[in-house]
Amino acid sequence: MRKYSYFPGCSMESTAKPYRLATEYVMGKLGIGLVEIEDWNCCGATSGHTLSEALGLALPARSLALAEKRNPELDILTGCASCYARLRLAMYKARTDERAKYIIEKTIDMPYAAAREVYNFLDVFSLPDVREGIAERVVRKLTGLKAACYYGCLNVRPAEVTGAPDRENPTSMDEIVALTGAEPVDWAFKAECCGAAHQNDAASASRALPHRILRDAQSNGAEAIVTACPMCNLNLEMRQDGYVNRTGMDRIPVFSLSELLAVAMGASAKRIALEAHYVPSAAVLARALRRKDA
Amino acid sequence: MENERLNQLMERAGVRQYDCYQCGKCSGGCPMAHVMDLKPRGVMRCAQIGSLRRILESNTIWLCTGCHTCAERCPHDVDIPAVIEEMRYEAAAEGLTRRDSKVLNEVFLANIRMFGKNHEMLLAGLYNMLTLKPLQDMASLPHMYKNKLLKLLPKEPKNLTEIEALVKRAEKWRGLK
Numbered sequence: 001m002r003k004y005s006y007f008p009g010c011s012m013e014s015t016a017k018p019y020r021l022a023t024e025y026v027m028g029k030l031g032i033g034l035v036e037i038e039d040w041n042c043c044g045a046t047s048g049h050t051l052s053e054a055l056g057l058a059l060p061a062r063s064l065a066l067a068e069k070r071n072p073e074l075d076i077l078t079g080c081a082s083c084y085a086r087l088r089l090a091m092y093k094a095r096t097d098e099r100a101k102y103i104i105e106k107t108i109d110m111p112y113a114a115a116r117e118v119y120n121f122l123d124v125f126s127l128p129d130v131r132e133g134i135a136e137r138v139v140r141k142l143t144g145l146k147a148a149c150y151y152g153c154l155n156v157r158p159a160e161v162t163g164a165p166d167r168e169n170p171t172s173m174d175e176i177v178a179l180t181g182a183e184p185v186d187w188a189f190k191a192e193c194c195g196a197a198h199q200n201d202a203a204s205a206s207r208a209l210p211h212r213i214l215r216d217a218q219s220n221g222a223e224a225i226v227t228a229c230p231m232c233n234l235n236l237e238m239r240q241d242g243y244v245n246r247t248g249m250d251r252i253p254v255f256s257l258s259e260l261l262a263v264a265m266g267a268s269a270k271r272i273a274l275e276a277h278y279v280p281s282a283a284v285l286a287r288a289l290r291r292k293d294a
Numbered sequence: 295m296e297n298e299r300l301n302q303l304m305e306r307a308g309v310r311q312y313d314c315y316q317c318g319k320c321s322g323g324c325p326m327a328h329v330m331d332l333k334p335r336g337v338m339r340c341a342q343i344g345s346l347r348r349i350l351e352s353n354t355i356w357l358c359t360g361c362h363t364c365a366e367r368c369p370h371d372v373d374i375p376a377v378i379e380e381m382r383y384e385a386a387a388e389g390l391t392r393r394d395s396k397v398l399n400e401v402f403l404a405n406i407r408m409f410g411k412n413h414e415m416l417l418a419g420l421y422n423m424l425t426l427k428p429l430q431d432m433a434s435l436p437h438m439y440k441n442k443l444l445k446l447l448p449k450e451p452k453n454l455t456e457i458e459a460l461v462k463r464a465e466k467w468r469g470l471k
């Protein structure tokens with residue numbers, strides 16, 4: 001059985017309730033064990049590294065060091081792109097930059113060997129055996145659901161930190177989504193930044209970012225956007241009132257890859273609290289479940 | 295003096311300013327370029343001609359989202375986000391922090407010190423109070439309450455004193471505030 005040290009991240013404990021429930025459901029079905037890192041703390045995104053290099057590295061490194069101490073044989077997994085970026089950068093810096101490693105260890109007051117990898121859900125769902133497991137456990141198809149797979153910036157960039165093979169047109173999520181019978185659409189804003197980091201402190205300046213993403217998804221025929229990050233998800237949902245007013249377009253459901261997989265694996269809308277979405281998403285999924293193969 | 299300082303900062307960022315040949319691909323792909331008063335290419339141009347002031351006083355260093363699109367696409371591998379990060383620390387050290395960014399960062403730090411975790415809506419709420427924008431994003435509050443998306447208080451890390459000590463130790467290194 002696969003097992004990971006799990007870093008839930010702050011959003012999973014509050015606003016990302018359907019994402020959390022669906023992730024637990026899917027990981028349970030796939031037999032992937034998640035061992036929550038004991039006493040983990042906020043990864044610092046995005047103010048930590050705005051304030052200082054040391055804080056930006058030490059906040060994520062503390063949780064990583066705790067994970068490696070408690071479960072030295074386990075790699076680390078997280079479902080949030082911001083957390084992934086901060087955790088993975090701390091790991092990368094500790095491995096490649098002696099000065100950074102020194103600062104990290106002095107600041108967290110613990111050794112941190114960076115011996116284990118940091119992964120996101122896309123990495124794990126793309127492993128050949130896990131992918132096979134997903135295909136086997138899809139008990140109902142989301143036939144023909146036109147889905148725009150949105151990766152966001154931090155799951156793929158910067159290349160030297162994430163190791164993502166294609167940063168302009170990533171495809172791992174599209175391949176996983178296709179296993180459920182849904183149809184990933186071809187679109188241009190897969191890895192554009194949604195600007196979630198500045199929706200508080202530069203609200204009007206950054207509103208255009210989610211709006212452009214929503215518009216490109218819809219112009220390319222998407223009925224829904226699938227995400228791999230609770231911050232992107234929240235941002236793309238919450239900005240839709242302004243989007244609708246500004247463009248006259250309809251709203252578009254946005255939900256996580258975990259939710260899509262959970263529904264295809266048999267979870268009811270209630271089980272994963274789909275009603276908690278700001279933009280209703282149950283109807284588009286139900287419609288796809290009723291649709292027969294053409 | 296100013297030139298020496300500029301060169302030190304570029305060295306810290308690990309970027310040689312003359313690697314940039316001003317093609318503009320970075321600005322073309324930057325999602326925040328429409329509101330920046332100095333576009334990413336302009337940052338590199340200023341670094342080349344020794345205009346450190348212009349960079350430190352730009353809104354660019356506070357509006358960059360850190361998305362790394364510019365660095366990904368640069369034909370000469372110029373790491374602009376690294377330059378922007380160094381410039382932000384330098385501007386902060388000179389007391390040039392953009393006001394709204396400063397409020398957000400302070401609220402964030404208070405949050406971390408209190409809970410070890412980031413309480414999203416508390417962060418937004420406090421930020422709004424301090425910047426006199428009480429209604430920003432608050433239209434969603436009833437929805438969030440109804441669906442129990444807000445925990446009143448996040449689960450606390452057992453060792454808040456450890457976090458407090460970490461923040462204190464981090465302050466010793468160059469760059470904080």
Ligand code: SF4
Nearest residue numbers: 314315317318320368
């Ligand atoms: S893309 Fe690179 S070379 Fe071109 S202007 Fe920007 S930094 Fe300079």
Ligand code: SF4
Nearest residue numbers: 324358359361362364
């Ligand atoms: S990292 Fe900053 S400067 Fe570069 S493209 Fe993104 S927002 Fe623009």
